[in-house]
Amino acid sequence: MITLYEHPLSPYAQKVKIALREKGIDFALKVPGGIGAGGAAGEFIEANPRAEVPLLIDGEAHIFDSTIILEYIEDKWPTPPLLPHTPVERARVRTIEDVCDTHYEAINWGLGEISWFRRAEGELAETLRERAAEQTEKLHAWLERQLGKSDWFNGASFGWGDLSVAPYVNASIGFGNGPDEGSTLGRWLARARTRESVALTMKEASASIAGMEVVAGILDQGLFKREYRDHRLEWMVKSGGIEVVLKGIERNNIRFTEFE
Known part of the structure; x- marks a missing residue:
């Protein structure tokens, strides 16, 4: 059975789930523990040192990054095709x-x-x-x-x-x-x-x-750290929210991608 580590609100994970379902492939879903606080561990972090969802585990294949996972799915289960022909x-x-x-x-x-x-x-x-x-x-x-x-x-x-x-x-x-x-x-x-x-x-x-509904309070307590990866950081700065970033760094409730 394929295992997909995900979070239901992650659009990256949603892409993969739609692809698997379109192809009729059975899979089990898991939400990695500690991911919101930057404390993911166990099989998830061992297979995905970037500590991001989605992560697909198919036997010995441990694949992260949604685009690469889609490519793997298309290569292994080409029918029905999800990519155009030309x-x-x-x-x-x-x-x-x-x-x-x-x-x-x-x-x-x-x-x-x-x-x-x-x-x-x-x-x-x-x-x-x-x-x-x-x-x-x-x-x-x-x-x-x-x-x-x-x-x-x-x-x-x-x-x-x-x-x-x-x-x-x-x-x-x-x-x-x-x-x-x-x-x-x-x-x-x-x-x-x-x-x-x-x-x-x-x-x-x-x-x-x-x-x-409760995540704002958890954030204030320092129990939740949001990841400010490349394009997200760019959006916040260019859209006028540089003080959001600086305050998050000061309060230690934002994080940047680390390769564990």
């Missing part, structure tokens, strides 16, 4: 994935820092929310251009491009930045949500949000 189309959907994994993820993550972890309040929080909304709108416009007149980002059928976008657009709805239901992107999301793989993954994420 090199140019494969490059296009991989580009979509990269944009969502860096630019889009950073926006939603930053909004989580404000809404769930209360890192900013008042005028600063409002400024960060406004900039996030502006940035999301631009990303949605870009995504609609990538979609064009097709039903799917992958082209004729649901695939790699679509599972790379769904977690981010779905999460943006919770922050008030989702696409209009009648827009090209909104209609695409409605189609994607009819797929069992997407619907179940989104349901797991929604159920997990309830537990986020």
Whole structure:
């Protein structure tokens, strides 16, 4: 049985779960202990020295990084294919994935820092929310251009491009930045949500949000450290939240990626 270490709110883990479910592959889910406080240990940290989810364990194969995991899944279980057939189309959907994994993820993550972890309040929080909304709108416009007149980002059928976008657009709805239901992107999301793989993954994420109500207090106690990886740090600084970063360093409740 394959084991996938994840957190239901991680868009990176969501991508992998959708891919496995699309291919009909059975797997067990685990949430690594201590990951939120930067204290992950055991099998998880031994297999993934970056201490990030997702991590896929398939026998002797221990694979981390969501894109590399997707490539492994596609190589080992090529049917049904999730990548388009032509090199140019494969490059296009991989580009979509990269944009969502860096630019889009950073926006939603930053909004989580404000809404769930209360890192900013008042005028600063409002400024960060406004900039996030502006940035999301631009990303949605870009995504609609990538979609064009097709039903799917992958082209004729649901695939790699679509599972790379769904977690981010779905999460943006919770922050008030989702696409209009009648827009090209909104209609695409409605189609994607009819797929069992997407619907179940989104349901797991929604159920997990309830537990986020207490995380601000845990953060203040120093029991939780949020990871400020490359694109997340860039987003917070460029969007006007440098004081959030400095305060987090001072209070020792943010962390940076370490290779254990």
